[in-house]
Amino acid sequence: MKFAHKTLLTAAIAIFPLLAEAGAIDQLHQFLQNTRTLKAEFAQTVIGKNGRKPQLSSGLVAISRPGKLRWEIVKPYPQLVVGDGDKIWIYDPELQQVTVRKAGQAISGSPAALLSGNNDLEKNFTLKEAGEAEGMLWLEATPKVGDSGFDKVRLGFAGSDLKAMELQDSFGQTTLIRFSKVERNPALAAGTFKFTPPAGVDVVGE
Template sequence: MKRRLFLFASALILSLPLPASAGAVDALKQFLDSTRSFKAEFSQSVLSKSGRRPQASSGRLAFQKPGKFRWEVEKPYPQLMVGDGQKVWIHDPELEQVTVKKMDQALGNTPAALLSGSSDMLRNFVLSEGGEADGLNWAEARPRSQEAGFDKVRLGFAANGDLKAMELSDNFGQTTTLRFHQPERNPALAASLFRFTPPKGADVIGE
């Protein structure tokens, strides 16, 4: 679950509404330079390689350039990941455990590295138009590095350019699908969203 939480938080920068008048790849490049913040609620399902009944969860997310993000799962079990620009904090309340890593070591060449704000990071991904399916237009991003931890990210957009879905295929054959609700681009976000202090009594692992 922690790995899945991290992978999706690392894909936040790709989670942007795209203008219908442009191709998904061209629009992505434009929005990487123009979008400073984003927030939305989400519902998530995870389909295993065996095809057994999907696991479902829901929560909310936010990011702000440069390098700050918050990914919060609320149901069925709470989990939180916060990137404060220097470190990434992963909190598991049930285990009373906090894992902390340096931002550059944690993100590497994952999509989250794009949170640093430069479209130059796109050189680390192979981008392509994904065609139309399920009434959505899809863009696709594949990491060039074999150590990225995932195979590809697909993003589905409605005709008006709003982001409606995102699919991530990991290296274990799992497909995780996100549906975004009430997305907002460039909202004013409280600085407190991107701060984290380990709760008293929690076991802190890492930096």
């Protein structure tokens, strides 16, 4: 089963990692001050509200603050989201289609703004400590606007490492993400955050 474009974009802009220990909110602010780039592997499970079989996928993520991202699903169906700071490109090779959105519109009220925007988080989000569960410390972020596409995001940490993210979106779906091989402040090639639609694909939204 393939991801709908809106689901893919919502998940993609929700995967930016944080760091937390005792006092997750303080660690989030510290992370924003000290982290410029990040890359990791991820495993993702999307659970629908109607009890359908969960959708499983895995891939790679990279970010460069402010505003640049790459969210690449490798298995089972290749899909790619690239944000260059100006536009968000969503590429589905099987459908031969690229959807384009302005980065400001796509990210402004989204979980991506937790990391890719400025550090004035409380302007757009209500942040709170969410306790400990499953051996992780959790932070919860709730958007202050009603059209962000999601209800809340929970992030789970073990020590200083991001291990999990849970996104509850406005469509009744829950997206569970587990991160591994996280690298902070790696050197990333400039082409990581560039995208040119392949010849012959349909481009929607530009």
